[in-house]
Each structure stands twice: as C-alpha cells, then as structure tokens.
Amino acid sequence: MIEQLSAVHPLLPAVAGSLALLLVAILSDLVAKRLLLVAVRAAARRTRFGWDDALLENNVFGRLAQIVPVSIISFGIVLVPDVAESVEKIIRNVASAYMILMVMLTLTAMLSAANQIYETRPIARSRPIKGFIQLAQIGIYLFGAVIVIAMLIDRSPAILLSGFGAMTAVLLIVFKDTLLSLVASIQLTSQDMIRVGDWLEMPQFGADGDVIDVALYTITVQNWDKTITTIPTHRLITDSFKNWRGMSESGGRRIKRSISVDVNSIRVLTDDEITRFKSFALLKEYIDAKQTELRDYNTALDEPGESGVNLRRLTNIGTFRAYIHSYLKHHPKIHEGMTLIVRQLQPGPEGLPIEIYAFSNDTDWSAYEGIQADIFDHICAIAPEFGLRLYQKPAGADLAGLRV
Numbered sequence: 001m002i003e004q005l006s007a008v009h010p011l012l013p014a015v016a017g018s019l020a021l022l023l024v025a026i027l028s029d030l031v032a033k034r035l036l037l038v039a040v041r042a043a044a045r046r047t048r049f050g051w052d053d054a055l056l057e058n059n060v061f062g063r064l065a066q067i068v069p070v071s072i073i074s075f076g077i078v079l080v081p082d083v084a085e086s087v088e089k090i091i092r093n094v095a096s097a098y099m100i101l102m103v104m105l106t107l108t109a110m111l112s113a114a115n116q117i118y119e120t121r122p123i124a125r126s127r128p129i130k131g132f133i134q135l136a137q138i139g140i141y142l143f144g145a146v147i148v149i150a151m152l153i154d155r156s157p158a159i160l161l162s163g164f165g166a167m168t169a170v171l172l173i174v175f176k177d178t179l180l181s182l183v184a185s186i187q188l189t190s191q192d193m194i195r196v197g198d199w200l201e202m203p204q205f206g207a208d209g210d211v212i213d214v215a216l217y218t219i220t221v222q223n224w225d226k227t228i229t230t231i232p233t234h235r236l237i238t239d240s241f242k243n244w245r246g247m248s249e250s251g252g253r254r255i256k257r258s259i260s261v262d263v264n265s266i267r268v269l270t271d272d273e274i275t276r277f278k279s280f281a282l283l284k285e286y287i288d289a290k291q292t293e294l295r296d297y298n299t300a301l302d303e304p305g306e307s308g309v310n311l312r313r314l315t316n317i318g319t320f321r322a323y324i325h326s327y328l329k330h331h332p333k334i335h336e337g338m339t340l341i342v343r344q345l346q347p348g349p350e351g352l353p354i355e356i357y358a359f360s361n362d363t364d365w366s367a368y369e370g371i372q373a374d375i376f377d378h379i380c381a382i383a384p385e386f387g388l389r390l391y392q393k394p395a396g397a398d399l400a401g402l403r404v
Contacts, residue, residue, distance in 0.1 A: 024076065025069035036065065054113040063106040070098045089154070097151035104144030108137045128196060131185035131233065134216035138178065180234035181217050187237055194219065194236060199244035205231050207241075252335035252359035253368045259379060260351035261317065262389040269314045273387075277319060282326040290314060290322075317344075320386040321354060324379060328358050333371045335359040351391030 040061050055061065074095035115133045118124050150157040188194050198211045200221050209223035218230040247253055269277070274291075277283045291314075298311045325342040328334050338359035345353035356379075360371045383390055 022073075025072045028072050029065075029069040054116045055110070058109040058113040058116070060106055060109045060113060063102050063109060067099050067102050070095050070102070074099065093151050093154055097148045100144060100147050100151060104140055104148075107140050111137055111140075124196070127192075128214040130214060131181070131216035135178075135182055135185075177217065177232070177234075181232070184234040184237045185214075185216055188214070188233070194243065195245065199248070201242040201244065202231060202236075202239070204239060205229055205235070207231055248363050250338075251363065252338045252361060253363045255356060255358045255360060255368075255372050255375070257372065257376065258345060258353040258355035259376070259383075260353050260391040261320075261383070262351050262391045263347060265387060265389040266315065266317045266352070267387065269316055269319060273316075274314060280323070282330065283319065283323055286319070286322040286326065287314075316386045316388055317352070317354075320383065320388055323382070323386070324354070324356065327378070328356065328375070331375070333360055333362060333374075335361040350393070 041056060074092050111133050115130055118129055146157050194200065194211060194214060196211055196214055199209070200211050200219070201208045202221075207221040207223065207229040209221050209229075211219060212222045213220035215233070217233060219233055219236060221229045221231065223229055274287060278287050294312045294314070301310055321342050321344070325340070328340055328342070334340065335358075339357060340359075341355075341357040343355050343357070345355050347353075356375070360368050362368060362371065380390060
C-alpha cells in the first residue's frame with residue numbers, strides 16, 4: 001500500500017499517514033469530551049461529595065481530556081511513514097510542550113478546586129489559604145514555562161535555569177509585589193490578623209465594611225454602601241487598620257454618647273422633690289444612701305455658715321445622673337459584665353455634657369442603633385422631671401418668638 005502511494009507521489013504516504021493520525025486524534029478528542037466527560041459530570045451530580053463538583057467547576061477533567069489527542073499525535077507520529085526526522089522531532093516537541101501546558105493548567109485548576117473545598121469549612125474564615133494557593137500556582141506557571149520553552153527549543157531545562165542566576169536582580173524587581181504580598185500573607189495568617197467576614201476599617205483606602213476575600217495580592221472589602229475596595233495585602237502590614245472582630249467576639253458593642261444640659265437649670269433639690277424622687281424605684285436606694293452620707297457630713301461641720309451655705313445637699317443634676325446609671329444597670333439590653341459609666345464632661349459654651357459609656361449586649365448594627373436610640377429617647381424625655389433643660393442652639397422659630 002505504501003509502495004503504491006509512493007509510486008503516485010513521494011510525499012503521498014506521509015500526507016496520508018498524517019491525515020490518518022490527525023483523524024484518530026480528532027476521534028479520540030470527541031470520545032474524551034463527548035463521552036467520558038459527560039459520564040464524569042453525570043456521576044459527579046449523583047454523588048453527595050463536594051470535591052467532585054469543585055473539580056468540575058474548575059474544569060480539571062476538561063483540561064485532562066485535552067492531553068489525550070495530543071499524546072496520540074506525540075506517540076503516533078513515529079508510525080507515519082516517510083516523515084523527515086527533523087519534522088518528526090518538531091511535532092513531538094510541540095506536542096510534548098502542549099501536554100506540559102495542559103498538565104500545568106490541570107494542576108493549577110486542582111489547586112483552585114482544593115481552595116474552593118477548603119473555603120466551605122469553618123476554619124477557612126480564620127485560616128484562609130488562598131494566598132498560598134496563588135503562590136503555588138505562580139510557581140507551577142514559572143516551572144511549566146521553563147519546561148515548555150525548553151521543549152520548544154529542544155534544550156535541557158537546566159540550561160535555562162542556570163541563566164536565572166544572572167536574572168535574580170531583575171526577577172526581584174519584577175516580583176517585588178509578589179514577594180511583599182507573600183510575606184504579608186504569612187504574617188496575616190500566622191498572627192490571625194484578618195479573616196473573611198471581619199469588619200475592617202481603613203480610612204486611607206476608603207475601606208469600611210466586611211472582608212469578603214483574602215488573596216495573595218489583595219484584600220477585598222465590601223463597604224457598607226455596597227461598594228468594593230481592594231487593598232494591597234502588604235499595606236495591612238505597613239499601615240494601620242481597625243479590625244472590629246474583637247467587638248463581635250466580646251458580645252458587647254460600645255455606646256459612647258452625651259447630652260448637653262443647660263447649666264442655668266441646675267439647682268439644689270427641695271424637700272418635696274426629694275420625697276417625690278424616693279417614690280422612683282430606680283432612685284430610692286440612691287436617695288437613702290445619699291441622705292445618710294450627707295447627714296453624716298453635715299453633722300460633722302463645726303460652722304454650717306449662714307443659710308447653710310457650707311452644707312452638702314442633693315442636686316437635680318446629680319440625681320439625674322444617678323437615675324441614668326440605675327436605668328442602664330437594669331436595662332435588659334445593656335451588657336452586665338462590661339464597663340458602665342455615667343459621667344460629666346468639661347462644661348462649655350454648649351452647656352454641661354452628661355456622657356454615657358456602656359456596652360449593649362447585641363452587636364448587630366441595626367439592633368445596636370435601636371438600643372442606643374431607645375435609651376436616649378427615654379433620657380431626653382425624662383430630663384424635665386428633674387427640672388433640667390437640655391441645651392440646644394437657638395433655632396429660627398426660637399428667634400422668631402423673641403419679636404415684640
């Protein structure tokens with residue numbers, strides 16, 4: 001048969017053999033993709049495991065299937081008659097390089113699938129490995145590129161690798177960000193500085209929201225306004241940032257807010273007012289203890305002075321402050337195991353600030369804001385019961401009321 005084809009044309013056996021080999025490669029490709037891959041996908045859908053679904057999503061089997069036709073060409077080219085040795089070598093080298101490329105892509109896809117499977121586990125939030133996976137993929141790409149180039153130029157990979165020593169300085173410059181990110185990823189992971197789901201605040205980058213991805217090069221933050229901010233990983237080591245995870249894990253969220261009291265409304269309580277405040281369940285214990293304390297102090301005075309000017313007496317601002325403290329102490333939404341302080345701040349042109357420093361026992365943002373608002377709704381509404389006026393700058397209606 002070969003001799004008959006050669007009699008027609010010397011190149012005809014090589015052309016016919018090449019077409020036959022190509023046809024076999026195409027058929028093998030169709031079998032691998034249309035039959036084997038379909039069967040693998042069907043089997044994966046029927047299983048309960050997640051790893052096979054991850055491998056399918058990352059096209060691991062699809063890339064492996066592409067090795068089949070190329071390997072047939074690589075090993076079958078020697079069976080084609082009358083093919084020049086140089087041509088055969090080129091075809092085998094190109095086919096081998098393509099197989100190495102597919103193996104490289106398959107390995108990187110498997111690493112991506114492994115990371116996808118790992119992220120479904122709870123530990124992935126505290127110990128993300130995506131940065132290390134990306135670093136391993138870069139290493140595979142670099143090593144694969146050396147092998148592919150060596151195959152194409154028909155040289156030993158050792159020759160190419162030996163030339164990298166002179167390129168070290170260039171490589172350090174080219175991969176500077178990669179090296180910085182690698183070191184940063186190791187520090188962030190080993191010291192547990194950042195996790196997926198953490199509330200991260202970094203004003204210099206406009207980041208204020210939840211961390212949704214921790215990668216080798218970037219940390220991705222979804223801000224509260226639903227915008228996305230990406231931060232270079234190494235900047236979390238060189239720059240300062242605020243991680244609100246400690247607040248979430250503690251179970252308490254700080255309330256630190258003040259109201260301003262008009263100093264002109266501050267005065268000493270009358271006996272009738274003291275009697276009335278004793279009827280307040282939240283103040284009875286305070287009034288009794290304070291009266292005993294003041295009585296002992298005043299009794300010890302040698303000279304009370306005219307009109308009792310040296311005597312200590314109950315004031316409406318002190319009683320109001322004690323009421324707020326008792327109210328918060330008995331509030332069901334205030335954390336009992338954390339700091340609770342009601343204090344006066346420095347008086348100023350806008351009155352006397354009374355600051356509340358406490359912690360809610362619910363860290364959810366919407367619930368926290370509701371708790372805080374309810375507390376100050378009550379405080380603002382109850383202040384007139386103590387004869388106090390809250391300070392605010394005059395509004396237009398206030399100025400209009402001054403007209404004669």
